[in-house]
Amino acid sequence: MTAIEARNPQECPARTPAHEHAWSVESSHATSIGQVLYVRCVGCGTRRVDLGGAPFVPPTALSAEVSLND
Numbered sequence: 761m762t763a764i765e766a767r768n769p770q771e772c773p774a775r776t777p778a779h780e781h782a783w784s785v786e787s788s789h790a791t792s793i794g795q796v797l798y799v800r801c802v803g804c805g806t807r808r809v810d811l812g813g814a815p816f817v818p819p820t821a822l823s824a825e826v827s828l829n830d
């Protein structure tokens with residue numbers, strides 16, 4: 761077991777969103793590492809940058825979530 765697996769996510773409530781974000785792609789462009797997606801949550805406006813591109817594989821987060829409410 762790694763240190764990350766041992767950490768209980770309940771111990772870090774500040775990083776737990778109040779809801780499951782519903783990401784909508786606002787913009788994207790192709791790069792040498794894949795498709796960079798600029799996404800925004802339609803529920804709260806939080807933004808994030810994701811890396812996608814492979815078919816049938818969910819995008820992975822490249823950036824932290826940035827909320828306008830913070």
Ligand SMILES: [Zn+2]
Binds near residue numbers: 801
């Ligand atoms: Zn949200």
